Amino acid sequence: MSRMRKKKNLIPRMERCAAWLIQNPAELRGVWREKLSLAPDAPLYLEIGCGKGGFACGMAAAFPDVTFIAMERVNDALVVGMERAARENLKNLFFVSDDAANLLDFFAPGEVDRIYINFPDPWPPKKQAKRRLTNERFLEAYKYILSEEGEIHFKTDNKNLFAYSLNTFAATDFKLSNITFDLHADDIFNVRTEYEEKFASQGLPIYRLEAKKRPGMVPALSVAEMKLALALMRPPKQSDSQADEGEEEPAEDSANAEARPNSAPEGNA
Numbered sequence: 542m543s544r545m546r547k548k549k550n551l552i553p554r555m556e557r558c559a560a561w562l563i564q565n566p567a568e569l570r571g572v573w574r575e576k577l578s579l580a581p582d583a584p585l586y587l588e589i590g591c592g593k594g595g596f597a598c599g600m601a602a603a604f605p606d607v608t609f610i611a612m613e614r615v616n617d618a619l620v621v622g623m624e625r626a627a628r629e630n631l632k633n634l635f636f637v638s639d640d641a642a643n644l645l646d647f648f649a650p651g652e653v654d655r656i657y658i659n660f661p662d663p664w665p666p667k668k669q670a671k672r673r674l675t676n677e678r679f680l681e682a683y684k685y686i687l688s689e690e691g692e693i694h695f696k697t698d699n700k701n702l703f704a705y706s707l708n709t710f711a712a713t714d715f716k717l718s719n720i721t722f723d724l725h726a727d728d729i730f731n732v733r734t735e736y737e738e739k740f741a742s743q744g745l746p747i748y749r750l751e752a753k754k755r756p757g758m759v760p761a762l763s764v765a766e767m768k769l770a771l772a773l774m775r776p777p778k779q780s781d782s783q784a785d786e787g788e789e790e791p792a793e794d795s796a797n798a799e800a801r802p803n804s805a806p807e808g809n810a
């Protein structure tokens with residue numbers, strides 16, 4: 542991945558749209574709906590590795606009755622999504638700046654209805670397979686936080702990662718459906734991500750699948766074991782300036798810096 546020029550004013554930019562950031566996600570564990578003033582059965586969807594947030598923003602605009610949480614460990618990318626959410630005043634989208642390895646600290650069993658994993662880093666060397674977001678250890682953790690009928694939607698341009706993931710989903714007993722080897726040729730509702738636009742412009746096919754949790758499904762490991770496994774899998778912290786190869790974004794203008802109405806959980810911003 543090529544180096545991205547350091548985004549200017551990252552901290553003030555994040556502060557200006559802080560109402561879209563969940564500062565302490567661990568405090569919302571088990572009470573996301575309550576703290577976000579949602580109905581107890583309101584759908585809660587999570588995107589892991591949201592990058593610049595184009596998918597999360599597009600989905601939140603398309604599905605105003607769903608609440609989306611977009612998680613990303615690199616703030617230089619995350620801030621772009623936060624700024625767009627602020628510009629579009631998306632009330633049903635929140636961002637978490639953290640690593641997926643900490644998911645179990647942020648979500649209680651069954652708290653999330655759907656997880657999106659879009660174009661995750663493929664980590665091609667076999668010895669780095671443990672870092673892939675579709676590694677079995679991650680899938681066990683997703684199983685834990687997903688609701689009874691929860692599901693994972695996964696897309697990638699990387700054939701090898703897709704083949705690997707078909708196996709890991711099957712090995713962890715998820716039920717696979719709507720598998721496609723050429724998403725853009727199929728008639729499936731789709732919001733494109735930033736990476737997806739780039740790959741599509743190069744004429745590359747996009748692979749996609751849905752993986753549903755089976756009734757009564759429980760993770761094979763205890764929570765303590767899963768946390769340990771995820772901690773061991775965490776890659777070294779990537780510097781913000783190495784996150785991506787996007788262009789430097791202009792600082793958000795003051796018109797977009799308003800406080801977010803009626804939406805930030807108490808004590809969050």
Ligand SMILES: C[S@@+](CC[C@H](N)C(=O)[O-])C[C@H]1O[C@@H](n2cnc3c(N)ncnc32)[C@H](O)[C@@H]1O
Nearest residue numbers: 590591592613614615640641659660734735736
């Ligand atoms: C190849 S980019 C794709 C970004 C976006 N999903 C898209 O399709 O445009 C992968 C993103 O996942 C993030 N990521 C990778 N591993 C992660 C982890 N363990 N926790 C949170 N984010 C992660 C990276 O920082 C990067 O922004």
